[in-house]
Amino acid sequence: MCDCPFDLDAIQDQAWIQRVEFHDTIDSTNDMAIEIATSGSHPPGPPLLVLAAEQTRGRGQRGRRWESARGSLAFSLLFTHGTPMPPRRIPPLALATATGVAEALSQRLVANSVSEARLKWPNDVTVNGKKICGVLVEPLPPAENTPAAVVIGVGVNINNQIGADLANRATSLATELGTNAPLSDCLVEILEQVDLQVEAWSTGDPRLHERWNRTCQDLGRQLSIETPGGHVEGTCREITPDGHLVLEQPDGSLQTVVSGTTTDGQSI
Secondary structure: OOOOOOOHHHHHOOOOOOEEEEEEEEOOHHHHHHHHHHHOOOOOOOOEEEEEEEEOOOEOHHHOEOOEOOOOEEEEEEEEEOOOOOHHHHHHHHHHHHHHHHHHHHHHHHHOOOOOEEEEOOOEEEEOOEEEEEEEEEEEOOEOOEOEEEEEEEEEOOOOOOOOOOOOOEOOHHHHHOOOOOHHHHHHHHHHHHHHHHHHHHHOOHHHHHHHHHHEOOOOOEEEEEEOOEEEEEEEEEEOOOOOEEEEOOOOOEEEEOOOEEOOOOEO
16 A cells, blocks of 8 residues: 555645545546546535545546646546536636636745746646646536535645656656645645635626736737637737636737647647
8 A cells, every 4th residue: 555645634634625535546536536526425525635646647628638646636626516517607717727827836935935826727827837627627518416516626736746748748847846845735835825716706706807917928929829610819818707718819809719739739
C-alpha cells in the first residue's frame, strides 16, 4: 500500500467539503465522481471531493488527454442539485473555477517574485504563457431515483515533471518556483479560492466577471480561432458574464465566440 501524499485530515477540515474520497491510482477522478453521482449516494449540499495521487486516463476539453502524474493535483468536485443546471450556466462555472485556481497559484508565485497565473478562456490557467491547469465541467441530468449533478474536474501541475515534448507549452508550479511546493497546502489553498469563486458564481456576483477579465491573458491580443462555424480572427476585448469571448474585427465590429480552438491546437 502506497503512502498517501496528502494530509487528508487538513483537507477534510475545509468547511465546504462534505467528505474526501482518496485513490492512490485511478483512471479518472471525473469518471469516479460521475459513477458516484449516478449511484445516487451523494446528497445535495456540500460537494464530495474525489482526489487521486495519480490519474491514468484524465481528459480535458473535447476528449483531449490530460497527464496527471504523481506530484500533480488531480481532483473532482461533485455537486448534487435538486434541479438540472441550465447549459448556459456551465461556461461561467468553468471560468469561476479556473479563476479560483489562478488566484491561489498567484499567491505563491507573486510571493516568490514570479509572474501571476493567468486565465485562458474558457477553462485553462497559464503562467508565462504556458499551461499549468485545466478545468473540465460535466453536467449530469437527473435519472430515475437520481438527482441532477455537476462534476468539476481540475488538474494542476505542481511538482510533476513536464516532458520535453510539452516543455514549450506547459509548466508546473515547481518549475516556476525553482523548488517543490507542499502538495496538501497547495490543494487546500486552491479549494479555498475555488469555494470563493464558485460562491460568487452561485450568487451572480458581478465582481466575478470583472475578476476573470482582469486575470485573462488574452485581452488586447490578436487571436485566431477555429470555431464550429469556421475560422475567425480578431482582437480579444472581453469575456462576457455568460462566459463567451468577444473579438473585435478590423472594421470595429464585435463578434461573440461561444467555443473554439486556437490555431496552435490549444483549447480556448
